[in-house]
């Protein structure tokens with residue numbers, strides 16, 4: 001499934017200019033939406049979530065959704081609530097002791113929300129199946145359905161009834177360093193995803209048996225004082241040399257590392273660069289509370305996300 005996902009994302013332009021065009025189109029809508037507030041304070045988190053989600057929506061469904069589309073908002077709310085709840089202790093406990101599933105708690109809400117999300121996905125798939133044209137594979141879902149169809153045909157045959165442009169970044173070392181530093185400080189996936197050792201391992205003198213549940217703390221690397229001069233500060237120079245050239249850091253691993261690292265890294269990097277640079281090109285940002293009163297304490301679930309807040313985006317022209 002991972003291989004299918006990555007190769008199909010590539011077919012739909014991940015890491016190439018085709019997807020960059022989609023990101024740039026989304027930027028135009030995002031800029032227009034920000035401009036519509038005419039410099040007055042507004043809550044930006046959901047809109048930014050929607051813009052990022054729209055890229056994957058465009059890949060999956062072949063079209064984008066409007067930021068105030070009630071169905072889109074509902075899907076984003078459900079996803080955000082689940083991301084927040086996944087970090088609750090009761091959810092971790094239920095993963096360890098499945099019998100707790102029968103007791104009340106956040107895990108029940110997660111399952112209810114997931115049902116609603118899956119229901120939307122199922123309905124959308126059925127709709128796409130009706131209109132599927134194998135010669136015009138517009139979206140990820142179409143490709144998936146064609147693959148699924150091929151698999152089904154094979155089963156029948158064999159078994160029968162028995163189943164602003166990313167390339168600019170090389171010329172913009174500072175912007176690139178700022179974006180890296182934002183990701184380092186934001187520390188979006190602090191605990192990474194859980195992993196399991198597939199064999200006995202000896203690591204720095206510790207023996208870890210096969211089948212041990214591992215939580216590879218990304219926070220510890222992103223805030224490592226041996227790797228970053230001022231780990232607790234926002235300091236873009238972490239990614240610049242004395243001549244102002246961009247420097248890569250091995251400890252910069254917000255997407256994790258190894259064979260199961262984030263499958264969307266290339267896409268996410270492109271989105272971050274194109275959205276960020278484009279917004280900065282169009283607007284000057286400020287907080288209605290003043291620069292010293294901004295609360296940067298995150299809401300911690302399985303991810304760190306910003307608390308609800310308002311910003312002012314004042315058009316530069």
Ligand code: HEM
Pocket residue numbers: 002056188189192193194254255256257259260261262263264265267268
């Ligand atoms: C700034 C944005 C993002 C960050 C910081 C991020 C971070 C991560 C991290 C830390 C993991 C866990 C890796 C591990 O288990 O070692 C992960 C997994 C994953 N991410 Fe992302 N991600 C981002 C955006 C995206 C996007 C846009 C997509 C979709 C295209 C995506 C798709 C995935 C998938 C499919 C996995 C599971 C990979 C696997 O288990 O094999 N991510 N991500």
